[in-house]
Amino acid sequence: MSTCAAPAGSPCRTGKGKVAIQYHTARFRLVPQLAKTLNVPTPPVRKPGSAWVELPRPRNEGAEPAGxxxxxxxxxxxxxxxxxxxxxxxxxxxxxxxxxxxxxxxxxxxxxxxxxxxxxxxxxxxxxxxxxxxxxxxxxxxxxxxxxxxxxxxxxxxxxxxxxxxxxxxxxxxxxxxxxxxxxxGMEREYVRDRTLEGHESARKRGKTIGGAGVTDDDMLSMALHLRDQEMSLRDIAKRLVITTGTKKGQHPSPATVMRMLREYDEKVATVASV
Structure with a gap:
């Protein structure tokens, strides 16, 4: 018979309070039918050799909540x-x-x-x-x-x-x-998004600017292309560019603005090349 002092039905512990590698099943041999009917699940946090920490006791089925x-x-x-x-x-x-x-x-x-x-x-x-x-x-x-x-x-x-x-x-x-x-x-969100994108595309075809007044120009594009050829990131490119017109004059464009400007340029070049 094992000397394990843990209550019957709980994961066994060593003399130093560590979790044992396996149950001391000898404790259940006095009642042979327990070997077939007793099921004592071991929580995943129980690992052999780990320190024993008491876990929250499972609540009884049908019990009224306490608060x-x-x-x-x-x-x-x-x-x-x-x-x-x-x-x-x-x-x-x-x-x-x-x-x-x-x-x-x-x-x-x-x-x-x-x-x-x-x-x-x-x-x-x-x-x-x-x-x-x-x-x-x-x-x-x-x-x-x-x-x-x-x-x-x-x-x-x-x-x-x-x-x-x-x-x-x-x-x-x-x-x-x-x-x-x-x-x-979820469908409502997708519908609004699709309608917004359709409106933007329609406006672009008519030559309208999306998102307020434009802050880019040909000089900024030339400098951005030069910096991109040097394999600089969009953030670094934006820091070296300056807006020359409008209410944001003297400020740096955002990396998103630089990305959009370069993407539109690449699309135009691809369109001309395919003609």
Whole structure:
């Protein structure tokens, strides 16, 4: 019989408090049927030789949640946009803690959102009910991204609530209404984007300038081509160019402006060469 002092059914530990390589199954031999019916899953964080740390105990199925925690998430797409409206709305909704960041929904990772979801799961695992509260669904995501995140929250038994917008209220991600509205929000964004691009293309064909008055000229283009031949980056090229006309006279053009100017030049050269 093993001398392991760990309670029956828990991963065994060595005398120095380390996780054992395998269970001391001899402790279960007094009841032979346990060898077939007992199933004690070992969490992934348990590794042979690692220090023993007590993990949150799994909650009993059907048990009533011990309390309710409301976590908030606020997001703006750019640094210039203000979060004040969202923060005020979340505070009025009784949110316990707010995670906020200024980042586009196109970013593959949103650190503050990841922290909010991780904390929500941790609190729910401890037995308390948790709801992630967002000012509007567009702050959380659109289309497939929104539906996917909502499903992940549902799998962790974390509630989801929007304070305003088309999806205002608490939602069940597995419901048909939520799925349809989430998909429509993604389609709306694509529709607006396509219409904007079509308008820009139509304006260019008529010789109109998109995005305000132009700041480039032939002299700037010649210098940019010369610097590009020296294999300089767009940022370095922009630092060496100066706007000579308009309200931005004396300033440097942005790297995006330089990239657009060079791209349009390359397209014209390619068109002439193909004729």
């Amino acid at each position: 309710h925690v409301r976590l908030g998430y606020a997001r703006a797409s750019t640094a210039r946009q203000s979060l004040d409206t969202q923060l005020d709305s979340l505070t009025e909704a009784g949110v316990t803690r707010i995670f906020s960041e200024k980042i586009s929904t196109r970013a593959t990772r949103r650190p503050e959102l990841d922290k909010a979801v991780a904390l929500a799961r941790e609190i729910r695992a401890s037995g308390a009910a948790v709801t992630l509260v967002v000012h509007e669904h567009k702050r959380l995501g659109r289309g497939i991204d929104l539906a996917t995140l909502a499903e992940e929250l549902k799998a962790s038994d974390v509630g989801l609530e929007f304070l305003t917008g088309e999806l205002k209220g608490s939602h069940d991600p597995s419901g048909v209404v939520f799925t349809v509205l989430a998909a429509l929000s």
